[in-house]
Amino acid sequence: MIDLQIIQDNLPAFLDGARVTILLLLASAAAGLSLSLPLAVARVSANPFLSRPVFLFTYVLRGTPLLVQLFMVYFGLAQFDLVRESSLWPLLREPWFCAWIAFTLNTAAYTTEMLAGALRATPAGEVEAARSLGMTGFDIYTRILIPGAVRRALPQYGNELVMLMHATSIASAVTLVEITRVARDVHANTLLAVEAFGTAALFYLALTLCITGLFRLLERRLLRHLARPAGAS
Amino acid sequence: MPMLIEYLPILLDGLLTTLSVSLVSLSIASLFGLAGALAKLSSERGAQAVAGTYTTLIRSIPDLVLMLALFYGGQALVNDIGLRLGWDYIDIDPFLAGSLTLGFIYGAYLTETFRGAFLAIPKGQAEAGLAYGMSGFQVLWHITLPQMIRHAIPGFANNWLVMVKASALVSIIGLDDMVHRASLATAATAQPFTFYAAVAAIYLAVTTVSILALGQVEKRFSLGVRKAVL
Numbered sequence: 475m476i477d478l479q480i481i482q483d484n485l486p487a488f489l490d491g492a493r494v495t496i497l498l499l500l501a502s503a504a505a506g507l508s509l510s511l512p513l514a515v516a517r518v519s520a521n522p523f524l525s526r527p528v529f530l531f532t533y534v535l536r537g538t539p540l541l542v543q544l545f546m547v548y549f550g551l552a553q554f555d556l557v558r559e560s561s562l563w564p565l566l567r568e569p570w571f572c573a574w575i576a577f578t579l580n581t582a583a584y585t586t587e588m589l590a591g592a593l594r595a596t597p598a599g600e601v602e603a604a605r606s607l608g609m610t611g612f613d614i615y616t617r618i619l620i621p622g623a624v625r626r627a628l629p630q631y632g633n634e635l636v637m638l639m640h641a642t643s644i645a646s647a648v649t650l651v652e653i654t655r656v657a658r659d660v661h662a663n664t665l666l667a668v669e670a671f672g673t674a675a676l677f678y679l680a681l682t683l684c685i686t687g688l689f690r691l692l693e694r695r696l697l698r699h700l701a702r703p704a705g706a707s
Numbered sequence: 708m709p710m711l712i713e714y715l716p717i718l719l720d721g722l723l724t725t726l727s728v729s730l731v732s733l734s735i736a737s738l739f740g741l742a743g744a745l746a747k748l749s750s751e752r753g754a755q756a757v758a759g760t761y762t763t764l765i766r767s768i769p770d771l772v773l774m775l776a777l778f779y780g781g782q783a784l785v786n787d788i789g790l791r792l793g794w795d796y797i798d799i800d801p802f803l804a805g806s807l808t809l810g811f812i813y814g815a816y817l818t819e820t821f822r823g824a825f826l827a828i829p830k831g832q833a834e835a836g837l838a839y840g841m842s843g844f845q846v847l848w849h850i851t852l853p854q855m856i857r858h859a860i861p862g863f864a865n866n867w868l869v870m871v872k873a874s875a876l877v878s879i880i881g882l883d884d885m886v887h888r889a890s891l892a893t894a895a896t897a898q899p900f901t902f903y904a905a906v907a908a909i910y911l912a913v914t915t916v917s918i919l920a921l922g923q924v925e926k927r928f929s930l931g932v933r934k935a936v937l
Contacts, residue, residue, distance in 0.1 A: 539873070640769035643769035661775070675773075
C-alpha cells in the first residue's frame with residue numbers, strides 16, 4: 475500500500491529539509507528571545523511611552539496571520555525604492571533572510587507578552603525584599619525579576635518553540651526548501667500524498683517530541699524547587 | 708493608494724470567503740471538539756485511546772502539512788474509491804476541503820478546551836440530574852453543556868482567533884480567499900506591500916471585533932457568577 479521505496483529515495487532530501495527547518499527555528503528563536511526580553515521589561519513599565527508602543531507591536535503581530543507577515547517582508551519590501559537601493563537589498567531578496575525576519579518578529583511578539591505576564595506574576599514580597607537589601611532598579615531586574623520570570627515562563631516557552639517550529643512550514647510558501655517544501659516537491663513528482671506528507675509529519679512529530687522532551691529536562695533542572703516530593707501526588 | 712481603493716471591493720469579497728471558511732471550520736471543530744472531549748471523559752477505553760491519539764497527533768504536526776496531507780490525500784482517497792465504483796474523476800472543492808481540514812485540526816485543540824470546561828463543573832450537578840431520572844443525554848443537554856460553555860469561552864475565543872489567522876493557509880491549497888486576492892492584485896499593480904498591509908489591517912479588524920464580541924458573550928454567560936475581588 476505505502477511505497478517505502480519512494481520514502482527511502484527521498485530520505486536525504488527530507489534530512490536536508492530538516493536541517494533547514496532546525497536552523498530556521500534556532501535562528502528565529504534566538505533573535506526573537508533576545509528582542510523580547512527588553513521589550514517585556516518595557517511592556518510592564520509604568521511609563522506609557524515605553525509600554526504603549528510595545529503593546530501596539532505585540533497586538534498587531536499577534537492579530538495578523540504569519541503568512542501575510544511573511545509576504546509583506548518577502549514580496550512587499552521590494553515595492554519601495556529606498557529598500558531596493560539600500561545596501562541590505564541583496565539580503566532582503568533572499569527568502570531565508572525574509573523568513574528569519576518575519577519569524578523573529580512574530581515569535582518576539584508572542585514571547586514578549588508571555589514574559590510580561592511572568593514579570594507581572596512576580597510575588598510582591600520578592601521585590602520588597604530586594605529593595606530592603608538596598609538593590610537598585612537595575613539589580614532588581616537582572617537578579618530577581620528576570621530570572622524569576624524566565625523560570626515561570628519556561629513551560630509556556632516550550633509550547634511557543636513547538637508552535638514556532640510548526641510555523642517554519644510556512645516558509646515553504648516563499649520557496650525555502652525545508653521539510654514541508656520537500657514534501658510538496660515529492661508529492662508534485664510522485665502524486666503520492668501519504669508517502670510525501672506522512673514522512674514530513676513524522677519528521678515534525680519527532681522534532682516536537684525532541685523539544686517537549688528537552689523542556690521537560692530543563693524544567694526538572696530549573697524548576698527543581700517546585701518539584702513535588704516523591705510519593706506525593 | 709488609488710489602486711487600493713479600486714481593488715478594495717475585490718479584497719472584501721475575498722474576506723467573505725475567509726470568514727465563511729473560518730465560521731464553517733469553527734462549527735466543524737466544535738463538533739469534533741465536543742465528541743473528542745466526551746470520548747476522553749467517557750469510561751470507554753477504546754474511545755479514550757482514539758481521542759488521545761487524535762489530539763496528540765494533530766497538535767504535533769503543523770497546520771499546513773495537515774492541510775496539504777488531508778487535501779491531496781483526501782483527493783486521492785476519494786478517487787481511489789470512485790475508481791473502484793466506476794465514478795468519473797472527482798475534484799474536491801477547495802472550500803469544502805479547507806473547512807473540513809481546519810475543522811478537523813482545531814477540533815483537536817477544542818477537545819482540550821471542552822474537556823477542561825466539563826471538568827470544571829461539579830460532579831454533583833450531573834449526579835443530581837441522574838437522581839431525578841434524567842437520561843445521560845438529558846443530563847448532558849440540560850445540565851452540563853449549558854454550564855460548561857462559560858468555562859469554555861476563553862479557550863474557545865483563543866481558538867477562534869488562531870483559526871481566523873490559520874485560514875490564510877487555505878490560499879496555499881488554491882482557495883480564492885483574501886490572501887489569494889491580494890496576490891492577484893499584487894501581480895496586476897506591482898504594489899505588494901500596499902495590498903498585503905491592507906489584508907493584514909483587515910485581519911486585525913476581524914480579530915479586534917472578535918475580541919470585543921467574545922468579551923460580551925463571556926459576560927452574558929457569566930451572569931449570576933460572582934467575581935473574586937483581588
